[in-house]
Amino acid sequence: MTGVESRQMRNRRAVLAAARFGRPTTRLEIARMTGLSAATVSGLVADLITDGVLVELAQRVPAAGVAGGRPAAALAVNPALGALIGIHLAHAGVRILLAGVDGAVRAEHAHDIDVEHQPADTLEYVASTALDLVADLEIPHRELLGVGVAVSAPVLLHSQTLSSPPMLSDWGEVDIAARLGKRMGLPVHVGNDADLGALAEWRLGAAASADNFVYVMLSEGVGAGLVLQGRLYAGDAGAAGELGHVTVVPDGLICRCGSRGCLETVVGARALATTLAHSHGPTCSFADLISLAHQGDPGVRRLLGDAGRAVGTALAPVCTVLNPKLVVVGGTLAQTGEPLLTGIRETLARNVSPVTNRTPEVLPGALGTGAEALGAVITANQFADLG
Ligand SMILES: [Zn+2]
Numbered sequence: 521m522t523g524v525e526s527r528q529m530r531n532r533r534a535v536l537a538a539a540r541f542g543r544p545t546t547r548l549e550i551a552r553m554t555g556l557s558a559a560t561v562s563g564l565v566a567d568l569i570t571d572g573v574l575v576e577l578a579q580r581v582p583a584a585g586v587a588g589g590r591p592a593a594a595l596a597v598n599p600a601l602g603a604l605i606g607i608h609l610a611h612a613g614v615r616i617l618l619a620g621v622d623g624a625v626r627a628e629h630a631h632d633i634d635v636e637h638q639p640a641d642t643l644e645y646v647a648s649t650a651l652d653l654v655a656d657l658e659i660p661h662r663e664l665l666g667v668g669v670a671v672s673a674p675v676l677l678h679s680q681t682l683s684s685p686p687m688l689s690d691w692g693e694v695d696i697a698a699r700l701g702k703r704m705g706l707p708v709h710v711g712n713d714a715d716l717g718a719l720a721e722w723r724l725g726a727a728a729s730a731d732n733f734v735y736v737m738l739s740e741g742v743g744a745g746l747v748l749q750g751r752l753y754a755g756d757a758g759a760a761g762e763l764g765h766v767t768v769v770p771d772g773l774i775c776r777c778g779s780r781g782c783l784e785t786v787v788g789a790r791a792l793a794t795t796l797a798h799s800h801g802p803t804c805s806f807a808d809l810i811s812l813a814h815q816g817d818p819g820v821r822r823l824l825g826d827a828g829r830a831v832g833t834a835l836a837p838v839c840t841v842l843n844p845k846l847v848v849v850g851g852t853l854a855q856t857g858e859p860l861l862t863g864i865r866e867t868l869a870r871n872v873s874p875v876t877n878r879t880p881e882v883l884p885g886a887l888g889t890g891a892e893a894l895g896a897v898i899t900a901n902q903f904a905d906l907g
Contacts, residue, residue: 528564531554531556531560531564532564532567532568534554534556535550535554535556535561535564535565535568536568536573536574536597536906537902538550538553538554539565539568539574539595539596539597540597540621540901540902540906543581543723543724543728544577544579544581544594544595544596545581545594545595545596546581546592546593546594546595547561547562547565547592547593547595548592550565550595565595571907572598572600572601572907573597573598573601573906573907574595574596574597574598575595575596575597575598575599576593576594576595577593577594577595577596579594580592580593580594581594596622597621597622597906598621598622599620599621599622599624601621601665601906601907602620602621602663602664602665602904603618603619603620603621603626603654603659603663603664603665604618604619604620604621604664604665604666604667604668604897604900604901604904605617605618605619605650605653605654605664605666605667605668605704605706605897605900606619606667606668606669606670606893606894606895606896606897606898606900607646607650607667607668607669607670607700607893607896608669608670608713608890608892608893608896609635609642609646609669609670609671609672609688609696609713610635610672610713610739610740610741610892611635611636611672611688611739611740611741611789612632612633612634612635612636612740612789613630613631613632613633613635613740614630614631614633614635614642614645614646615628615629615630615631615889615890615892615893616628616629616630616646616649616650616653616893617890617893617894617896617897618650618653618654618657618659619894619897621665621901621904621906623723623724623894623897623898625890625894626657627653627656627657628890628893629649629653631645631649633645635672635688636688636689636690636691637689637690638690639688639690639691639694643694643696643699643700643703644703646700647700647703647704650667650704651704661705664706665706665900665901665904665905665906666706666707666708666709666900666901666903666904667700667701667704667706667707667708667709667896667900668708668709668710668711668716668895668896668897668898668899668900668901669696669697669700669708669709669710669711669896670711670712670713670716670717670892670893670895670896671688671691671696671710671711671712671713672687672688672712672713672740672741672743673686673687673688673691673712674687674712674757674758674759674762675710675711675712675754675758676757676758677754677758680696680697680709680710681695681696681697681710682694682696683757683758683759687776687777689776696708696710697709697710707900707903707904708900709899709900709902709903711895711896711899712743712745712754712758712761713737713743713892713895714735714736714737714743714744714745714761714892715745715746715752715754715760715761715895716745716891716892716895716896716898716899717735717737717745717850717851717885717887717891717892717895718733718734718735718744718745718746718747718752718761718848718895719745719747719752719895719898719899720887720891720892720894720895720898721735721848721850721885721886721887721891722735722747722752723898724886724887724894724898725848725885725886725887725891726846726848726883726884726885726886726887727747727846727848727883730747730844730845730846731747731749731750731845732747732748732749732842732843732844732845732846733747733844733845733846733847733848733880734746734747734761734835734838734839734842734844734846734847734848734880735747735847735848735850735885736763736831736835736847736848736849736850736851736864737850737851737891737892738787738827738831738849738850738851738852738853738854738860739789739851739852739853739889740788740789740790740806740852741764741784741788741789742763742764742783742784742787742788742831742851743761743762743763743764744761744762744763744835744838745761746760746761746842748842762777763783763831763834763835763838764782764783764784764788765777765779765782765783765784766782766783766834767779767780767781767782767783768781768782768783768786768830768833768834769781769785769786772785772786773785773791783830783831783834786827786830787827787830787831787853789806789852789853790806792806792809792823792827792853793805793806793808793809795823796809796819796820796823799819800812800819800820806852809823810852810853810855810856813856814856821859824853824856824859824860824863825859825860825862825863826863827853827860827863828859828860828861828862828863828864828865828866828867829863829864829866829867830863831860831863831864831867832863832864832865832866832867832868832871833867833871835847835864835867835868836867836868836870836871836872837871839868839872839876839879839880840871840872840873840875840876843876844880845880845881846880846881846882846883847864847868847880847881847882847883848883848884848885849861849864849882849883849884849885850884850885850887850888850889850891851885851889852889854884854885855888855889857884861882861884864882865882868880868882
């Protein structure tokens with residue numbers, strides 16, 4: 521292969537990477553993202569359309585991030601190229617998505633299961649359910665391009681395995697990518713769930729215009745995903761964004777991570793339900809709490825405001841150090857909206873240093889509790905060979 525050919529291939533891959541799996545884009549936007557000239561992008565896009573990899577849509581879209589940009593023809597990856605599977609392994613439940621390469625969700629399934637203590641049963645459940653969804657839609661196996669898995673634990677990037685000691689207690693020896701790959705006959709890519717939630721909100725949701733933002737996932741567990749200078753930041757050992765394990769009560773409860781007084785011991789699902797036991801009864805569950813929040817229960821509103829302030833306390837130094845434009849709040853607890861978000865906003869306004877010039881805006885996630893599974897689809901897409 522000559523140097524010219526290899527540069528062309530490299531540029532083609534860069535154009536495709538910029539166009540794939542996000543909102544419909546434009547030639548101008550691809551040029552901005554890749555740093556390639558408008559003429560080069562135009563030629564490569566024409567080739568990709570001829571090869572059936574990209575399609576030009578009837579709609580016209582404004583050129584995001586380009587001053588004075590006029591609406592231009594929208595480009596998207598050809599949905600006929602295939603389908604992808606996204607799986608979210610949370611602590612106490614799983615979610616499975618089947619989506620096209622254009623990001624359109626074709627089927628979705630959520631199920632409560634004790635993920636933490638039943639790795640073998642959980643993996644068999646998600647594999648068989650995903651393949652059932654594929655069969656229901658009569659999608660041939662050859663059109664499946666890959667599987668992404670979002671897991672509630674730090675993931676080592678080089679080996680795709682969970683870091684040790686594992687934050688999912690019974691998953692220490694489980695190679696998720698190898699086990700699912702063998703069972704499903706597909707390539708499998710594994711990532712941390714908060715990181716993949718951040719990826720989804722960045723490509724398709726509330727943070728679409730931000731190159732620097734923090735995604736906070738408040739569910740059974742608590743985590744964060746960081747997008748810095750237009751890249752997902754995973755950290756040296758895949759453990760960046762472990763906001764749930766920032767100490768907020770120095771003499772507080774011992775946490776499952778081995779530390780003390782972590783944010784998760786204050787605002788994790790179990791901690792919140794336990795705090796309600798005195799007033800609402802010992803059987804009050806996290807699901808009950810979410811339901812009571814929607815009914816406007818005053819005790820639950822107070823609890824959620826306090827939870828927001830605890831999250832803000834852990835998050836404020838992160839914002840002072842990283843200077844993000846946005847904080848996007850996702851996960852099950854974010855579905856309660858106010859007063860959780862108000863608690864976070866108040867604490868950031870008070871505690872983020874004025875040296876950052878501007879307190880980051882705090883927004884609810886746009887993708888709901890499916891963000892992490894959608895992020896898993898996006899990561900599977902990034903590794904798929906679309907041509
Ligand atoms: Zn901890």
